[in-house]
Amino acid sequence: MHSALLAIDLFFVIEKLVLIVAIVSISLVIAMYETYAERKVAAFIQDRRGPNRAGPFGLLQPLADGVKLFMKEEIIPNTSNRFLFILGPCLAMLAAMMTSAVVPWGGTIDFFGRQVNLQIADINIGILYVFGVVSMGVYGIMIGGWASNNKFSLMAALRGASQVISYELPMGLSLIALLMLTGSLKMSEIVAQQIDGWYNVLYQPLGFFIFLVCAFAECNRTPFDLPEAENELNFGYHQEYSSMKLGFYLFAEYINMFISSVIMATLFFGGYDIPFVNDASLSGLGNWLALLQGLSLIIKVCIFIFVFMWVRWTIPRFRYDQLMNLGWKTLIPLALVNMVVTAAIVLLKSNGWKF
């Protein structure tokens, strides 16, 4: 038994562990500076200065916020369900971090003769995995809201959950059209096809738009931040939370934003492909090529994150019935039409453009 158990490829485990630690810490650091960027963008749009006291240009502001959150008193309400109250933010954070496992972050690195793929798990159901994890994200909100034993929190949790479930449908439908073109659910395969050809957004502009809108809704960002509508629900599902548990909820939102930007860049904008450059011609750069590719992915992601913030500070919040109408009566029919048209074109193309 022992000999068989030890037959695990030790280097494989170490490689994956290093990758996981690296990707998790990158996500956390980016999420940290998203909070800074959000305040700076907000300030820019509202013609203010934004945080500028902690460090040069206020760059240490996220650290100061983190210290503040840790120092706050930890309050667990008497009437709450203690275990679930703590489980809620943990689940939110866990679901936010898990998606990054299937994203290809760059090409392969040659590490002392060992080819290291910059992707934690190259599974052939990559996109479905993303969907699975996204659908788990609801539980963080629901459990937290219910366990607080507060009517406002419960209402907000129900709103959040129904919003996320409703917008998963058009998201999935818009992806089906994309998958018909790529013919693969593997993320690495989808990126490889875009490196060789055109970016998917050129084939699927409507699909990308629907996906973008749904991503806003899935992240509970304005204009879809109904679960934390202050004027209706005080503070939403995390009203009873304080200290770092509140921090986890807020942080999970920023990580979700980062991850959904990564997914959009990967599916529609060529992933780690360096735009306007033939990546294959740069293969002489060796490991630097992989780093450049990773950098180009991060730049694309930053652009998306900026769009997220831009929209947040430009568009006011929807009313709840408007939100549901948009999801069910506009986006789903649009996504269905997109799907049918794409299917017809794919079929025609495979028949050699003959009816």
Next chain:
Amino acid sequence: MDISQVLFYALSAMALGSAIMVVISRNPVHSVLWLIITFFAISGHYILLNAQFLGIVNLIVYAGAIMVLFLFVIMLMNLNAETEPQKNKWLKLAGVVAGGCLLLVLVAALKQAEVKGKVAMLGTGDIGLIKNLGHALFTDYVVPFELSSILFLSAMVGAVVIGKK
């Protein structure tokens, strides 16, 4: 004992243990959460059998969507131990009788199903991979597949009709 066997026993223990917790936990919200863990364990079994598509769809549909609806209902009903009405004594007796009958039927049925020598193929066989599964569904089983989709459609229409009333 290799890794897949260790995983198999761990997942089985997890599935059975959490399924028992579903039945015996007092708080209905806890029951739902245990049921979600059960689904995770079953998805793990699917992945061991190399049926990745089935495993992930099980998570998306059951753990991700249906259990959320369960949670909705239970959270809105606000079932507390104090407010829950006491069960009728006769109801309990009827439950015991019904459970005993089910046990008899199961014993009678399982007596026939001899599984000795039939070992599930772990990690081999590729019908569970999405490409082969899609191919099988749209060629060999296209009629049942389309029929079941019509069934789903009619259920959806029915739900909308009931919701409109």
